[in-house]
Amino acid sequence: MTIDREKLLDIYTRTMKVAGFDEKMRSLLMSGKLATIYYTMRGQELVTSAMMAALNQDDYLVTTYRGQHDQIAKGVPLDLLIAEIAGRATGTCKGKGGSMHITHPATGVMVTTGVVGSGLPIANGLALSSQNKKDGKVTVTCFGDGATNIGAFHEALNMAQLYKLPVIFLCQNNHYGEHTAFADHTKVDSIVTRAAAYGMRGVKVDGNDAVAMYAAAKDAVDRARAGEGPTLIEAMCYRMMGHFFGADFSYMPPEHIEEMKAQDPLPKLNALMLEHQFPQAELDAIVAKLAAELDAAVAFAFDSPFPDADEIRKDVFEEEIAA
Amino acid sequence: MTIDREKLLDIYTRTMKVAGFDEKMRSLLMSGKLATIYYTMRGQELVTSAMMAALNQDDYLVTTYRGQHDQIAKGVPLDLLIAEIAGRATGTCKGKGGSMHITHPATGVMVTTGVVGSGLPIANGLALSSQNKKDGKVTVTCFGDGATNIGAFHEALNMAQLYKLPVIFLCQNNHYGEHTAFADHTKVDSIVTRAAAYGMRGVKVDGNDAVAMYAAAKDAVDRARAGEGPTLIEAMCYRMMGHFFGADFSYMPPEHIEEMKAQDPLPKLNALMLEHQFPQAELDAIVAKLAAELDAAVAFAFDSPFPDADEIRKDVFEEEIAA
Amino acid sequence: MSDTETLEASASKAKKPKQITMVQALNAALDEAMAADEGVILLGEDVGAKQGGGVFKVSSGLSEKYGDHRIRATPISEQAIMGACVGAALAGMRPIAEIMLMNFVTVAMDQIVNHAAKLRFMSGGQTNVPMVIRTTTGVGVGFGGQHSDMLEAWFAHVPGLKIVTPSNAADAKGLMRSAIECNDPVIFIENILCYGLKSEDPGVDYRVPLGKAAVAREGSDVTLITYGRTVLDALEVAETLAGEGVSVEVIDLRTIAPYDEATVTASVRKTGRAVVLHEAVRSYGTGAEIASRLHEALFNELKAPVQRIGGAFSAVPMASVLEQAWIPSKDEIADAIRTTMEWKR
Amino acid sequence: MSDTETLEASASKAKKPKQITMVQALNAALDEAMAADEGVILLGEDVGAKQGGGVFKVSSGLSEKYGDHRIRATPISEQAIMGACVGAALAGMRPIAEIMLMNFVTVAMDQIVNHAAKLRFMSGGQTNVPMVIRTTTGVGVGFGGQHSDMLEAWFAHVPGLKIVTPSNAADAKGLMRSAIECNDPVIFIENILCYGLKSEDPGVDYRVPLGKAAVAREGSDVTLITYGRTVLDALEVAETLAGEGVSVEVIDLRTIAPYDEATVTASVRKTGRAVVLHEAVRSYGTGAEIASRLHEALFNELKAPVQRIGGAFSAVPMASVLEQAWIPSKDEIADAIRTTMEWKR
Numbered sequence A, B: 001m002t003i004d005r006e007k008l009l010d011i012y013t014r015t016m017k018v019a020g021f022d023e024k025m026r027s028l029l030m031s032g033k034l035a036t037i038y039y040t041m042r043g044q045e046l047v048t049s050a051m052m053a054a055l056n057q058d059d060y061l062v063t064t065y066r067g068q069h070d071q072i073a074k075g076v077p078l079d080l081l082i083a084e085i086a087g088r089a090t091g092t093c094k095g096k097g098g099s100m101h102i103t104h105p106a107t108g109v110m111v112t113t114g115v116v117g118s119g120l121p122i123a124n125g126l127a128l129s130s131q132n133k134k135d136g137k138v139t140v141t142c143f144g145d146g147a148t149n150i151g152a153f154h155e156a157l158n159m160a161q162l163y164k165l166p167v168i169f170l171c172q173n174n175h176y177g178e179h180t181a182f183a184d185h186t187k188v189d190s191i192v193t194r195a196a197a198y199g200m201r202g203v204k205v206d207g208n209d210a211v212a213m214y215a216a217a218k219d220a221v222d223r224a225r226a227g228e229g230p231t232l233i234e235a236m237c238y239r240m241m242g243h244f245f246g247a248d249f250s251y252m253p254p255e256h257i258e259e260m261k262a263q264d265p266l267p268k269l270n271a272l273m274l275e276h277q278f279p280q281a282e283l284d285a286i287v288a289k290l291a292a293e294l295d296a297a298v299a300f301a302f303d304s305p306f307p308d309a310d311e312i313r314k315d316v317f318e319e320e321i322a323a
Numbered sequence C, D: 001m002s003d004t005e006t007l008e009a010s011a012s013k014a015k016k017p018k019q020i021t022m023v024q025a026l027n028a029a030l031d032e033a034m035a036a037d038e039g040v041i042l043l044g045e046d047v048g049a050k051q052g053g054g055v056f057k058v059s060s061g062l063s064e065k066y067g068d069h070r071i072r073a074t075p076i077s078e079q080a081i082m083g084a085c086v087g088a089a090l091a092g093m094r095p096i097a098e099i100m101l102m103n104f105v106t107v108a109m110d111q112i113v114n115h116a117a118k119l120r121f122m123s124g125g126q127t128n129v130p131m132v133i134r135t136t137t138g139v140g141v142g143f144g145g146q147h148s149d150m151l152e153a154w155f156a157h158v159p160g161l162k163i164v165t166p167s168n169a170a171d172a173k174g175l176m177r178s179a180i181e182c183n184d185p186v187i188f189i190e191n192i193l194c195y196g197l198k199s200e201d202p203g204v205d206y207r208v209p210l211g212k213a214a215v216a217r218e219g220s221d222v223t224l225i226t227y228g229r230t231v232l233d234a235l236e237v238a239e240t241l242a243g244e245g246v247s248v249e250v251i252d253l254r255t256i257a258p259y260d261e262a263t264v265t266a267s268v269r270k271t272g273r274a275v276v277l278h279e280a281v282r283s284y285g286t287g288a289e290i291a292s293r294l295h296e297a298l299f300n301e302l303k304a305p306v307q308r309i310g311g312a313f314s315a316v317p318m319a320s321v322l323e324q325a326w327i328p329s330k331d332e333i334a335d336a337i338r339t340t341m342e343w344k345r
């Protein structure tokens, strides 16, 4: 498999944007400047950057509480995103949603859910709308390995295949659902074997291998767009920290920690870039530019006002609720 | 495969008991002597007789609205069963449950549910109790092809395999879920392929072939009892009438009707009995004896009193509700 | 699913030219809405032509007319049905989810409550979920404990949901059109026992606005507030009590949420007495909220405490004699009104 | 899952010898119950030693002691968890289902409502379902729209379920033992913000009976009825109002169902005034039923209509400023009491 250099640079840029954001969030939380629940995606940056690089901006995304990498890679502006996480009126959702509920239709981010598995049936609906309208859009929904044991996963995959919907089920198999290891939540070796239970195409891929991951993503997108139906992609990756920021992860065995460190996508991607003849200086310049953008976004967020208390009467229904 | 004559006779007797019951119910409903919702199992008599013949009386059963054959084959007394269906105080459930909610712990019938798929997780719990108590019991849960698309199916199978529970998932694939044909509710050719999605043992069998069906049932029971875990059995059969008594089934294509008539388990079983050197006269005598028992049961039911109105305050909680 | 003609006789004896049943009214409303807007689609079990147009025939003839992409027969997968409608609604369509019987919403509550109801709010108004959840239920046909529940009180407790329940065919038609056009999720509760009820056909493009109760019978002594099938019982009891010299005003809420507080409060201010009636379990039912609001708003004016009548506190039993004991009887309703009338404050 | 010490300070300043937190109290109750009866088992996500004893550590140390067959870490499969507990209960065990956060009951409502609650009745008393459904929730920690809901009113509307919610560590211990010993299904609602609250350890084999409210503070002018975390707010407000010369009696229901009508009615008969307070959305909340029952029972004796205070009518917002606007504030509670006191009938 090969990848063109432009696409690789695109993936690199998205990945480093995610990585910079994540590091910044953790430092803001650590220093107490920000107090919120935050599910770090450290270790899963590349999976989603490669996936989103295969999509158009108006393609749809449905993701989870841990989806900040998905959202950023899909294009949600950092300033609005951080403002939302910080509970500001200028956030994507006016501070009402928070990190677990980012929505940004302008970049196709339609739903971020905090309920495990619930995004999958909704993704079908977006895809069904595209199928009916023939608007050519593809819907991607991201979820974890743990989510594949919940009923909604099953119902959604069966329906997607039955209707041949233009939807991609991207399972980011990070080996853990909260504190429970993959082998302790199912007796199947691999999520991708479940695709067969619906007659669906399933692809297992190393999510830390940019070339393979992009190829799998691109192929699934092309097929969906061509009306050939859904794909289940199982992208192998690691959750390099606790379930959420600050959470203990002493339950991870040392071998697992060793294994995941060896697979860290960030150094691997950097090496790949060098291999593809991108000079380190060029890469560093990109990172520096992203850092400046990020600082501006953080400043924007923290300079923004908090929402007015009467916002709780707005957006419940189309019409405002009387005080 | 072979079967011993005694077991075959046992299966025959259970089957004809079910068949006689079903015919009687339909005639009572047709004549207006009985008015209730009744889901005929015409065409599925043998599947369950062979399954129950492989169980002990104290093994557990969880079934559905269409489970009267399962209940009878498991041993629920006809008089109590019919009284329940007729809404009498002497019914298994004092008339509170009705045909969709038969319970009879004395014969292991623990739950009959009217919600598609909901019996499977409950069956796991019964099996889990047996595993913890080491009481050696096996739990069987019956459901239809349509039920395999609902979330509870998925969650239950994954959990059963994870815990290696002594439970058997008996899918009576009668080709239809209400008015929807199998091919219109999933793109998978066969339910049994889903077993692999949980690392579970799966067996597909002709449910109208007494020898094969009994062998599959026996094998699954032996394994469960030996601590070797669950089995998904897909027993192919036909629903030879509408979804419930009186329901139209004009949506079934003529080819399907032809096909199912050719597979009618009752004449097939009779032929098998003759093949096994049971004289027709002996079989007829069994049927006559069952008919007498049935008539007595019907008389018992119709002679029984209706429940007292204040029963609605009893059995809500352990303590009675004040009037 | 069985005989739905039970109440028809009592509703309309004379055959007038343009009488339609509630099933026909709903079918016509869906048909008109689908013709008017190709974003209107229906998902549910057995709803297509291949399946005979639905178990209750409400979608009869529609897939022939609008195709399988707009009338989608689904697997038995209520979460997937509901989620697909949420997603399609987010993308600007106007999907209708059919949940065969109300008890089965219990497997799809997450999509309804955590998603459909909340996405407008949680997105800060960037998205909205213009979907209708059609379902049916009803006590009195012997369907037993898992096929008869009335769960509207649950939905009323969830901010973001509208709840509609028609008592007659014409309202069913007009409310369905309004529900489909509503830009927020609507739970549309049909009563199996009302499917055969006939009304004069209100004609094409008829609308009944959401949030507006109907005064089904005017009266001056006491206000009887109800919705759905029990409107019929209420009217009968009102007639009986008229014979005793008690003038009962019957209010048919039509939409439970938004609650038409103005109409109800005005009526009770006039009569000074109120009884709330529903088929759902009395305890913690919608009647509790309605009674509380009346007590709060009119405490000094009320001549008696607001009485509540509802289903008994048990699962719905199957045996007919028990099922009838479970349902609020007309005698019970009449007695509550008499108690209210005789109250000495 | 995050800092649960928030309210600890206000509950107990002085360090006494045998103080325990609510988490420790629950852990001890589970431990004692498991030691006493090997039918007691726990199923839930992350509850085993391998997973660190649960996200909130309530089951910490138990799988080490009782083994993986009695403390079962489950996949993320709430329907399977709930169903397995229903089945085990039918077979005579006393299972406990842990649902990590209350909003996730929405994926398991069918097992709770159509099965656990109804099987005793539908089987005519042949079977029963002695299980406990433990879950936690709470507004005020910034968990947002899908992780903060209080849904007790739904369960109260379902015949066959008992509902418990402790406001302090000692009650948590005693109520949990009683819940496990109850022969019917019990929903046991914990409040995240109360997990760190400390009480004096009530010792081993302590029980608080189901169905008995506690008078948390005696008073003579007005009765403030509440449960769970808001008991703390109620007590604070009562203290404030004492300074204004208003004597507030605070009732902590402890069990929502069965509802201790005798205690509440007696208190309100004494004071003549009542306010009901809960964190759940006010509309169609349990407060509506309680207020209705009080109006029905004491209409002529009440000096003012019963006031209700509850959460705002929206999803729980994430931004702290909005979340605080959403929750009933102490000012709001105090104002409701003042309104009640000043009412002229």
Ligand SMILES: Cc1ncc(C[n+]2csc(CCOP(=O)(O)OP(=O)(O)O)c2C)c(N)n1
Pocket: A066, A114, A115, A116, A143, A144, A145, A146, A147, A148, A174, A176, A177, A178, A239, D045, D076, D078, D100, D104, D107
């Ligand atoms: C229905 C439901 N049950 C439980 C939870 C609590 N919970 C939040 S995240 C999570 C683990 C999910 O694991 P996985 O799907 O692998 O995703 P990851 O967090 O690893 O990205 C759990 C159990 C939830 N949010 N929803």
Ligand SMILES: Cc1ncc(C[n+]2csc(CCOP(=O)(O)OP(=O)(O)O)c2C)c(N)n1
Pocket: B066, B114, B115, B116, B143, B144, B145, B146, B147, B148, B174, B176, B177, B178, B239, C045, C076, C078, C100, C104, C107
């Ligand atoms: C959750 C749920 N959805 C819908 C229904 C309505 N319903 C009753 S039976 C049935 C068809 C079930 O088909 P299958 O599982 O194949 O069983 P069969 O009736 O063929 O025995 C449906 C949809 C239900 N009872 N429960």
Ligand SMILES: [Mg+2]
Pocket: A144, A145, A146, A172, A173, A174, A175, A176, A177, A178
């Ligand atoms: Mg994971």
Ligand SMILES: [Mg+2]
Pocket: B144, B145, B146, B172, B173, B174, B175, B176, B177, B178
């Ligand atoms: Mg079937």
